[in-house]
Amino acid sequence: MSKKGFSLTSISHKYIMAAAGAFLMLFLVSHLSTNLLLLAGDGGETFDKAVEFLLTNPFIKIMEYVLFAGFIIHILIGVILELHNRRSRPVGYNVPLRSETSAFSRFMIHSGIIIFIFLLIHLYQFFFVKLGFVPKYGGAESTVDFYPMVVHTFQNPVYSIIYIVSFVFLGFHLKHAFQSAFQSFGLNHNKYMPAIKIVGTIYAIVIAVGFSIIPLYFMFLYK
Numbered sequence: 001m002s003k004k005g006f007s008l009t010s011i012s013h014k015y016i017m018a019a020a021g022a023f024l025m026l027f028l029v030s031h032l033s034t035n036l037l038l039l040a041g042d043g044g045e046t047f048d049k050a051v052e053f054l055l056t057n058p059f060i061k062i063m064e065y066v067l068f069a070g071f072i073i074h075i076l077i078g079v080i081l082e083l084h085n086r087r088s089r090p091v092g093y094n095v096p097l098r099s100e101t102s103a104f105s106r107f108m109i110h111s112g113i114i115i116f117i118f119l120l121i122h123l124y125q126f127f128f129v130k131l132g133f134v135p136k137y138g139g140a141e142s143t144v145d146f147y148p149m150v151v152h153t154f155q156n157p158v159y160s161i162i163y164i165v166s167f168v169f170l171g172f173h174l175k176h177a178f179q180s181a182f183q184s185f186g187l188n189h190n191k192y193m194p195a196i197k198i199v200g201t202i203y204a205i206v207i208a209v210g211f212s213i214i215p216l217y218f219m220f221l222y223k
Contacts, residue, residue, distance in 0.1 A: 032211060035214055171207060179197050
């Protein structure tokens with residue numbers, strides 16, 4: 001493939017990755033709003049109703065496949081772009097001269113790997129139980145009841161620490177991804193980028209803190 005041809009492909013990859021990333025960021029807002037129902041203080045009644053709606057809604061079931069596709073596309077294209085960037089770097093180029101953007105880009109792939117590992121753990125703990133791929137909490141004969149499973153899981157300090165650290169990395173990942181998505185679509189005018197960066201930072205903090213307070217609640221406040 002010619003250099004020009006790969007450049008066009010790389011641009012297409014960035015558009016697709018930005019679109020998939022934007023979709024995943026919207027999902028995180030929805031996912032957080034559901035998870036915060038765990039803090040309602042009603043023994044999980046509100047949360048269980050929300051989960052039952054999600055499990056029985058045909059549209060949501062279809063969106064699960066779209067969500068998985070979004071994750072896969074985002075991950076694969078991220079790896080492809082990282083490999084291309086590595087090949088494009090000049091041999092022996094000076095470390096102190098690396099730009100802030102380059103440093104952020106390198107952090108994105110490293111934080112992405114950590115997030116991917118956590119995602120596998122998280123899927124094993126919760127989603128794969130629903131699918132029957134792993135044993136249910138309480139034994140094979142029990143029903144899938146997510147609230148006691150969440151309580152049991154988050155009262156494990158090891159898992160909760162992994163969860164919180166992972167969302168801290170996700171917060172930094174989202175901070176850069178938010179503004180990168182706008183840049184990928186050409187919306188990087190100097191007049192608007194400062195506001196976009198502020199909104200992206202607020203979004204990243206809300207997601208990271210919002211998810212992190214849930215295990216903290218079950219470790220220290222839940223009775």
